[in-house]
Amino acid sequence: MSGEVRALRVLVVEGDLPAAENLVQELSRHGYRARGVATGAEALRAHGDADLVLLDLDLPDLDGLEVCRRMRAAGDVPIIAVTGRAAELDCVLGLQAGSDDYVVKPYGLRELLARMEAVLRRVRPRPPARVITHGPLRMDAEARELLLEGRRVELTPKEFDLLYLLASRPGVTLSRRQLLSQVWDDEWSQRGRTIDTHVSSLRSKLGSSRWIVNVRGVGFRLGRV
Numbered sequence: 001m002s003g004e005v006r007a008l009r010v011l012v013v014e015g016d017l018p019a020a021e022n023l024v025q026e027l028s029r030h031g032y033r034a035r036g037v038a039t040g041a042e043a044l045r046a047h048g049d050a051d052l053v054l055l056d057l058d059l060p061d062l063d064g065l066e067v068c069r070r071m072r073a074a075g076d077v078p079i080i081a082v083t084g085r086a087a088e089l090d091c092v093l094g095l096q097a098g099s100d101d102y103v104v105k106p107y108g109l110r111e112l113l114a115r116m117e118a119v120l121r122r123v124r125p126r127p128p129a130r131v132i133t134h135g136p137l138r139m140d141a142e143a144r145e146l147l148l149e150g151r152r153v154e155l156t157p158k159e160f161d162l163l164y165l166l167a168s169r170p171g172v173t174l175s176r177r178q179l180l181s182q183v184w185d186d187e188w189s190q191r192g193r194t195i196d197t198h199v200s201s202l203r204s205k206l207g208s209s210r211w212i213v214n215v216r217g218v219g220f221r222l223g224r225v
Contacts, residue, residue: 008120010125011050012036013043013067015060023054026109042205047071052116056082057094065097072098078119082107090166108163120187132167135224153205158183162198166212166222175219195220 009031014020020036027034037043040062047053053071062191072219081094081102094102099222100119103112131141138147142161146153155163161183179195199220203209206225213223 001076007031009049010034010052010116011043011047011053011152013040013053013059014038014054015056015058030113040064043067044070047077048075049075052078052120054080054082054112054116055099055207057090058084065093068094068097068099076123078123080115080119086158090183097184114181117128118181122185132164134167134170134222137206139167139168148206155205159198161207162195162210163202163222166220170222171213173221179219 008031010027012020012023012027012034014023014036017036020038024034024036028075036044037045040059043053043055043059044067044116047190055064057068059067062075062186064081066081068081070075071079079099081091081097081099082105083090083102084105091102091104100122101115103115108198130141132141136149136223137143139160140147141164144157146160146163148153162179165182175216176195184194199212199214203212206212208225210223210225212222215221
């Protein structure tokens, strides 16, 4: 049927067969077309038609980092590295080898699904840019330009993304987790006062704290001056 939505294909590369079978079943239950392979050699043969690869870095035949590098050299399929080593260096090496993200064993299924969704959001085509007007604010996403009462206001990339997200949902309070996920593509790490710092800078550049309202215990929404 021409209007049918194709399920996304996930390749699970995992040397532990029972763990691989369980993960394939769970992903299938959540609407993915998942299949598993147990070795790096199989992964290098099978990844070409996958929409996303979950790559265990501890494989029985090949070094997982080398498999990741070869996959990345062959194309741009999204890769999430899976590692049993929680050391920062191991995670950094996975990212440097070409993975888009990583998870550390043992992980929860909800965390894995959230990371998969975040990675897929980044690689999917973005909708056409829009111009948003909110009172005297005018934001042009394509030009990355903010005008306040006709005057250009210089923003950093993250400041623009944060304000544009709030302006695109007028009247809606967005949680800190939503902001971290959609602006920083990261809802799991502890970023301290990153959001507060950006909000403070935006308020200063806009000339009033009322432009961004802090809803205590919930998050932030766009205000109006």
